[in-house]
Amino acid sequence: MAAEAPDSGGAAVDSARRQNSRTNFRRRLRFPGPVRNRPREPVRSWVMNPTEVREALETGLIRVRRSARRRKTIAVSREGESWLLAVPQRYDPVRNARSIGELIGRVQRRSARAPRSDEALMSRATALNERYFDDGVEPVSVRWVGNQSTRFASATSAERSIRVSDRMREVPEWVLDALLVHELAHLRRPDHSAEFRALTARYPHTERAEAFLEGFSAGERSARGEQRPSGE
Ligand SMILES: [Zn+2]
Numbered sequence: 001m002a003a004e005a006p007d008s009g010g011a012a013v014d015s016a017r018r019q020n021s022r023t024n025f026r027r028r029l030r031f032p033g034p035v036r037n038r039p040r041e042p043v044r045s046w047v048m049n050p051t052e053v054r055e056a057l058e059t060g061l062i063r064v065r066r067s068a069r070r071r072k073t074i075a076v077s078r079e080g081e082s083w084l085l086a087v088p089q090r091y092d093p094v095r096n097a098r099s100i101g102e103l104i105g106r107v108q109r110r111s112a113r114a115p116r117s118d119e120a121l122m123s124r125a126t127a128l129n130e131r132y133f134d135d136g137v138e139p140v141s142v143r144w145v146g147n148q149s150t151r152f153a154s155a156t157s158a159e160r161s162i163r164v165s166d167r168m169r170e171v172p173e174w175v176l177d178a179l180l181v182h183e184l185a186h187l188r189r190p191d192h193s194a195e196f197r198a199l200t201a202r203y204p205h206t207e208r209a210e211a212f213l214e215g216f217s218a219g220e221r222s223a224r225g226e227q228r229p230s231g232e
Pocket of ligand 1: 182
């Protein structure tokens with residue numbers, strides 16, 4: 001759902017080139033079909049790096065408000081296109097660019113999460129099933145579960161049921177879709193054979209989603225202290 005107004009300004013050549021790259025961009029991300037909330041920005045890092053934060057402080061994209069009442073914590077909120085950063089009186093935002101970037105990342109990711117009920121998950125899966133398979137096999141039950149602490153999702157083909165770990169509530173829509181397509185494919189094939197992979201490859205963002213989830217797992221391991229501590 002690329003919602004961009006056509007660009008009327010600029011030299012003809014420039015404009016044509018821009019138009020062309022924009023079309024390519026859209027084509028790459030196209031995800032036609034009945035599913036809403038199509039992916040707009042596959043694989044994006046939500047965290048602003050320290051350089052970006054320092055630039056944003058200079059350009060006013062991040063505005064700093066000092067508060068005498070604030071002791072240690074910082075807070076960030078959206079203000080239209082920019083960010084309002086509330087900090088203690090003697091806080092140095094430039095030196096703390098890293099933690100500011102991480103905080104902005106968390107806030108952005110939280111706001112990108114859609115609330116997803118079991119019902120919403122089921123209808124999402126049904127839509128994907130129709131779009132990518134449409135062979136008469138339909139999921140009977142698709143629901144969130146809280147007891148999968150390392151797996152992302154699982155399927156039982158005999159019951160045609162799919163369970164998705166509620167840790168996946170925070171991943172972007174296009175990643176959740178890839179997970180659902182993976183489990184829907186398991187309703188047809190129990191293994192990860194070439195035939196299975198041919199099924200999941202029908203969804204255009206499968207590989208990128210797998211890379212995303214690898215990173216997600218690494219982050220979880222790190223948060224559990226299995227690798228180096230996250231530093232918070
Ligand atoms: Zn699998």
